[in-house]
Amino acid sequence: MGMPQKSRSVKKSQREAGLFGEAYERESRLLPLIGEQKDIRYYSTSAKSILNGPETTGMGFWSINPYVGCAFGCAYCYARYTHRYVMQRASDNERMENALANRYEEMPPWLAFERNIFVKQNAPDILAKTLRQGSDKYLSLLKGEAIVIGTATDPYQPAERRFRVTRRILEVLAEHPGLKVVIISKSPLITRDIDVLSRINRHSDLSIHISLITLDRDLARKLEPRSPTPEARIRGLARLREAGIDAGINCMPVLPGITDNPSDLEALVKRVSEVGATYVGACALRLRSTAKQRYMPFIMKEFPHLEERYRNTYGNDSNAGSKYREGLTQFFHELCERYKVENWARVDDTNDEGDGALSAECSIPSLQLALPFPG
Numbered sequence: 001m002g003m004p005q006k007s008r009s010v011k012k013s014q015r016e017a018g019l020f021g022e023a024y025e026r027e028s029r030l031l032p033l034i035g036e037q038k039d040i041r042y043y044s045t046s047a048k049s050i051l052n053g054p055e056t057t058g059m060g061f062w063s064i065n066p067y068v069g070c071a072f073g074c075a076y077c078y079a080r081y082t083h084r085y086v087m088q089r090a091s092d093n094e095r096m097e098n099a100l101a102n103r104y105e106e107m108p109p110w111l112a113f114e115r116n117i118f119v120k121q122n123a124p125d126i127l128a129k130t131l132r133q134g135s136d137k138y139l140s141l142l143k144g145e146a147i148v149i150g151t152a153t154d155p156y157q158p159a160e161r162r163f164r165v166t167r168r169i170l171e172v173l174a175e176h177p178g179l180k181v182v183i184i185s186k187s188p189l190i191t192r193d194i195d196v197l198s199r200i201n202r203h204s205d206l207s208i209h210i211s212l213i214t215l216d217r218d219l220a221r222k223l224e225p226r227s228p229t230p231e232a233r234i235r236g237l238a239r240l241r242e243a244g245i246d247a248g249i250n251c252m253p254v255l256p257g258i259t260d261n262p263s264d265l266e267a268l269v270k271r272v273s274e275v276g277a278t279y280v281g282a283c284a285l286r287l288r289s290t291a292k293q294r295y296m297p298f299i300m301k302e303f304p305h306l307e308e309r310y311r312n313t314y315g316n317d318s319n320a321g322s323k324y325r326e327g328l329t330q331f332f333h334e335l336c337e338r339y340k341v342e343n344w345a346r347v348d349d350t351n352d353e354g355d356g357a358l359s360a361e362c363s364i365p366s367l368q369l370a371l372p373f374p375g
Contacts, residue, residue: 044119117157131176185209212272251282287310
């Protein structure tokens with residue numbers, strides 16, 4: 001004897017509620033955990049847009065960041081503020097699974113930036129749609145405005161080995177001639193993509209900016225705990241230049257009393273000139289409030305003799321003093337002339353977001369440049 005129609009309808013409704021009810025809807029919103037690496041967790045997130053225009057960056061360029069957060073954990077990183085917005089939105093929209101929610105509650109924001117990495121897995125597809133031939137954004141880019149990849153987080157951080165979001169973004173750009181593309185990274189992993197970079201280089205204006213602030217391996221490990229060694233970055237620079245790709249060094253930040261010894265900076269410029277660097281750039285340390293939460297405890301622990309001077313310098317301003325910045329500019333100008341490398345150095349940076357294209361890591365104050373420590 002069959003089940004009454006009403007009973008069957010009730011059973012069906014109950015099943016649907018179990019499958020597609022409130023619990024299901026919440027589950028479907030959660031940011032999925034897609035990987036773990038020691039104490040780092042990787043979460044998938046869907047980007048609504050990936051190409052941020054000048055009205056967003058506050059500069060005359062467009063930016064792409066394939067990841068939110070950065071596992072390199074550099075003590076001086078200015079971009080930590082970008083992470084808290086994503087975490088806050090995920091919390092407000094109930095998109096955090098329990099472990100991530102606990103980390104959000106218990107982990108300081110500066111640490112969450114380097115331990116919870118969000119992977120924009122759909123970024124290449126979004127970019128392809130954005131750059132469809134004839135679109136307004138594509139036409140604007142053809143007029144010469146640059147696309148800068150890696151203004152807030154490193155596009156070749158460890159996540160890229162597995163998720164390959166940056167490479168897939170480059171493959172999209174390789175299909176669109178006439179662009180101006182800039183990539184900023186600390187990682188020699190970028191040389192994995194020399195094939196697609198060479199394709200871009202044939203029909204667009206491409207330049208690579210390798211971040212390197214010291215040749216001292218031990219000091220680099222202290223300042224940038226999970227970043228590639230200085231030697232590895234120089235080898236990466238050499239490979240890019242051998243492939244005919246324009247590539248130079250961002251010596252950013254030069255840290256006061258830490259990485260600003262004149263002989264050390266000269267050794268750095270000399271070394272990168274030997275492997276064919278097309279330019280060396282430098283600018284002074286900007287220390288935003290979010291970055292201070294990480295950087296000042298680091299100074300207190302590792303360089304306590306500098307603590308008072310840093311507090312005096314950055315207590316009421318995120319910039320180093322103008323005399324120091326001007327002195328730094330002149331110093332690098334002379335170094336680059338000596339070693340026949342093109343030079344640029346930013347004396348003043350008024351962009352509050354710190355999201356400058358070639359100054360994407362601006363940072364610097366000094367004791368050792370024969371300049372007074374600012375402040």
